[in-house]
Amino acid sequence: xxxxxxxxxxxxxxxxxxxxxxxxxxxxxxxxxxxxxxxxxxxxxxxxxxxxxxxxxxxxxxxxxxxxxxxxxxxxxxxxxxxxxxxxxxxxxxxxxxxxxxxxxxxxx
Amino acid sequence: xxxxxxxxxxxxxxxxxxxxxxxxxxxxxxxxxxxxxxxxxxxxxxxxxxxxxxxxxxxxxxxxxxxxxxxxxxxxxxxxxxxxxxxxxxxxxxxxxxxxxxxxxxxxxxxxxxxxxxxx
Numbered sequence: 200x201x202x203x204x205x206x207x208x209x210x211x212x213x214x215x216x217x218x219x220x221x222x223x224x225x226x227x228x229x230x231x232x233x234x235x236x237x238x239x240x241x242x243x244x245x246x247x248x249x250x251x252x253x254x255x256x257x258x259x260x261x262x263x264x265x266x267x268x269x270x271x272x273x274x275x276x277x278x279x280x281x282x283x284x285x286x287x288x289x290x291x292x293x294x295x296x297x298x299x300x301x302x303x304x305x306x307x308x
Numbered sequence: 309x310x311x312x313x314x315x316x317x318x319x320x321x322x323x324x325x326x327x328x329x330x331x332x333x334x335x336x337x338x339x340x341x342x343x344x345x346x347x348x349x350x351x352x353x354x355x356x357x358x359x360x361x362x363x364x365x366x367x368x369x370x371x372x373x374x375x376x377x378x379x380x381x382x383x384x385x386x387x388x389x390x391x392x393x394x395x396x397x398x399x400x401x402x403x404x405x406x407x408x409x410x411x412x413x414x415x416x417x418x419x420x421x422x423x424x425x426x427x428x
Contacts, residue, residue, distance in 0.1 A: 243399075295357065297354070
């Protein structure tokens with residue numbers, strides 16, 4: 200299978216840093232997406248990692264280890280508007296996406 | 309960036325009726341579009357892959373005769389929920405993948421805003 204595991208919920212404080220982990224099975228893996236989804240809205244693209252390492256985009260960074268089947272999304276200087284679900288999605292052979300269950304992040308003052 | 313639209317954004321219908329949802333890529337050509345369904349507090353589940361000019365590929369457990377997909381042009385795919393029932397109430401989201409020159413650059417899927425279907 201292509202089991203993708205990420206925590207169901209996380210809570211963090213405004214201004215803090217939070218790391219959302221995602222693990223997946225490595226066979227047939229092409230790359231790893233992270234999407235942000237606010238309630239009732241469609242997902243919006245955050246990052247796409249193909250190679251090992253950390254990619255930084257402003258307050259958001261994403262890390263990938265292909266050999267370990269592991270990725271994380273790092274959010275710095277948390278803001279209230281960052282409260283959302285964060286979806287980890289695996290790009291499979293044939294360029295199909297399989298989504299994890301999503302992590303609901305609640306940012307508190 | 310690439311923009312994908314969906315219409316309608318929400319629809320309420322009676323049980324037994326059919327509902328058509330349109331997905332359009334506004335500023336790029338999409339040879340492949342994807343249809344997802346998302347129930348409350350759950351993640352996106354791929355229903356089918358729609359390829360321009362050919363039959364859609366359905367995921368296991370998705371009834372192709374109930375969820376009709378037509379990808380008639382490079383910018384439009386439609387999903388018709390036939391004989392809708394309350395259990396079909398969900399958030400339906402399409403995405404489109406741009407393949408300039410026949411090869412993906414980032415292989416990013418661009419998502420439409422979603423259609424919330426409520427079947428009474």
